[in-house]
Each structure stands twice: as C-alpha cells, then as structure tokens.
Amino acid sequence: MSLDTLNIGVCGVGTVGLATMDILMRQAEVLEARSGKSMKLVHVGARREHPDHDYGDARVSRDVMALAEDPEIDVLVELIGGTSAAYDLIKRAIQQGKHIVTANKALIAEHGNELIALAEASGVQIRFEAAVAGGIPIIKALRESMAGNEVTEVAGIINGTGNFILTEMSTKGRAFDEVLAEAQSLGYAEADPTFDIDGTDAAHKLVILASLAFGVPLDIESPFKQGIDALTPEDLDYAAEMGYRVKHLGIARQQAAGIEVRVHPTLIPESKQLATVDGVLNAVMVTGSAVGELVLVGPGAGGPATASSVCADIVDIARSPLGSGPALGLPAASLNATALIASDDIASEWYVRLTVADRPGVMSNITQTLADRDISIESLVQKAPLSGQSEVPIVLLTHQTPGSVISEAIEEITGLPDVQSDYALLRVESFEH
Secondary structure (H helix, E strand, C coil), rough: CCCCCEEEEEECCHHHHHHHHHHHHHHHHHHHHHCCCCCEEEEECCCCCCCCCCCCCCCECCCCCCHHHHCCCCCCEEEECCCCCHHHHHHHHHHHCCEEEEHHHHHHHHHHHHHHHHHHHHHHCCCCCCCCCCCCCHHHHHHHEEEECEEEEEECCCHHHHCCCCHHHHHHHHCCHHHHHHHHCCCCCCCCCHHHHHCHHHHCCCCCCCHHHHCCCCCCCCCECCCCCCHHHHHHHHHCCCCCCEEEEEEEEEEECCHHHHHHEEECCCCCCCHHCCCEEEEEEEECCCCCCEEEEECCCHHHHHHHHHHHHHHHHHHHHCCCCCCCCCHHCCCCCCCCCCCCCCCCEEEEEEEEEECHHHHHHHHHHHHHHCEEEEEEECCCCCCCCCCCEEEEEEEEEHHHHHHHHHHHHHHCCCEEEEEEEEEEEECCC
C-alpha cells in the first residue's frame, strides 16, 4: 500500500456498488482530507456489460476473480452478494494480501469465522459495517464505542422490508399480501422476498450482532426465527388497543444460563422508542453496563445509505492499515462459544388470540387450562360477536411463561370442543432493565 494512495477495486455494480463508486469519485477531496490518503478506484468487477454506468478511469473485468489477483488493488470491496462466488473471491483476495470491505451479511454469518481468522493471519483487515442495518454504524458502536461496557442485550428492527409491511398493516389496516406487492413495486422487497419475510435476513444480521456483543463465534445455526406472513391486521389492532405495537425484532440477550438469539414478531409497549420506528427505517437498541440503553435509528437499506457504511470502512483502513482492532472486537482465537438457550426454554409474556363459541363455560375452561400450568393472565378481552356470527375472538396477555409451557397450553385449549383451531401466539417484550 502506498503512503499516499489507496487503490480500490469494487466487485458488483448494483445499487450499492454504483453508490459506492459515486461517493469515491464525487467525494474524493473530502475522503482524502479525512483519511490522509488519495482514494483511487482502479478496477471494477462487473459480470455483465452496463454501457450507462460511469466507472471513471477504472479498468473493468467481467471475471471478478481478476480483482483478487490484481496486484495494484489495496482494498477489495465485495458487493456481489451470495455465499459461493463471494466466498471464493474474498478468500483469494485475502491470500493475495488485500484488505476486504463487504456488505454481505449472509457470507459473514456463514463463513465469517474462517475468513476473519484468515485475514488476521494474513495481516489484513476485513470490515463489514454495511452488512447490518445499512447506514447505521452499529458494528463500530459495538466493536469500539461500547468497549467499556458489558453488553447484556441487543435488540432491533433490522429488516426494512418487514418493518414497512407491518407499518402499513398496523396504521392502515391493509392485508399482508397487498402490502408485500406494494413493497416489491417500490423496490423495498425482492421478486423473491422469502428471506425478508421468514426472518432469514434478520437472523444473519443478528448472528453478527450477537458475536460482537457477547464475544462468541459467529453461528449461523443459532437463531430461532419466525416470519411475519401469518400476522393479521386484526392482531395488530388488538395489540394497539392494549397499548402495544408489533415489530419484527431480532433479539440477542445474555443470561446466566447462556444466550438467547431469536427473530420473531414481538409486541412492544408503544412508549418504547423501538415501537415508534416505522416504514423502511431500522433501529438497534443496545443495553450496556455503563451506558444503559442506547438506540440507533436510520436507513437500513438503499444504495446511498449502505454505501455510506462501505466508504466508512474504506476510510478506516486508509487511516490505519494495521487495523483499528479485531473485526469482531476480539481476536478470532479469543471468541468463546457459550450455551445457547432454546426458544422453548425462554420465558416471556405472551399475547394470545383465540376464536371461541359464544356460550357459557368456554372461558372458564380456557382459564382453568392455563391455571393448571401456572400461567397467570395479566389481561383478558372478549370481543363482541359480529352480526350473525356465533364465534367471538378472545385476546389475552399472560405473565412470564416459558415457550414450551404456553405452547402445550394452547395445544390443549384449541382441542376443546368450543375453541377453533386457528390462533395467534406472539411474545411480548417490555425491555425493562
């Protein structure tokens, strides 16, 4: 690496890649003033021809592996996505002595332990601020700004697509399928939105946050995940009547018995800041022993916001080629695996919605079944039946109960003659510390 110039190669010319190159070229003077080096885009990996794209004076290769082998490149920026070609590209680039900046959360969650250890052994950096929460600097906050804290909890809205869908459903009473179609038309959701909807995208990000927060190795198998596709506008309305908002959260929490790592729809008191974050915004709440509760809010996706984090990582490398500390806050060899608490063993308050026959004795059967398992009811509301209907919805909130216990109770309740088999069961988190 030159003392005066940092040569950069960018692989991937999608929305984030183009925005990154735009910042590098348009903000060249500012970046040089802030980093102490001239940043030069020298090579672009674009697997298809895009005549309308502006790459400045950079060379263009159709084979992205050419950038891994290019001796002129100091920092390789990987923005192609996926976990196959990106893995081969980054591994080879590290072996060739190049620093790495990536926005690839799936790759880091799945292969990060290996790649980070390889980077440390090779004397280069691997940085991935853009992999979690887009433009929010949560990686740097956990790795550096929170270094004086024992972090006990990280929780947040870390998928903008899901947050947009739930916001529209809760504020306008719209159906899930209708809002999903709009999210796709607006570019918030992919043509195949599965990873956004079923919690996979948020789970990848939560794996990274848990590692940074608790000093544990990355473990892509650790999160429990539940999607948002089964939520109904009625459940969101009932929650609101009780003073809650429903958000799709990633939660990582340190307990005496181990750590919880889970992604699921969650009722949050409307007084909590997380409950007020709507649309495509992301928000991450961190609880530390010294700082208390810290909430960072901002755009969680989009070209410019994500490119902002990519360029911040490039500036960090330019400022300190020897590194600003281990990628996950601790050296790879110092990360200690700890016990994972199974979802069924995690106790929380619960929201339950049942549909029952409107006749005497039904309620007492339900409450007795709960009482038999020491499940206390905090509040219970029976809705009036609609005209011409003989069934009514019952909504209740319970006190803290393990997941396995409430699940067994609901299975028995929905087997009663006067209770329909469809129900809703959602965790409630008050985040009281």
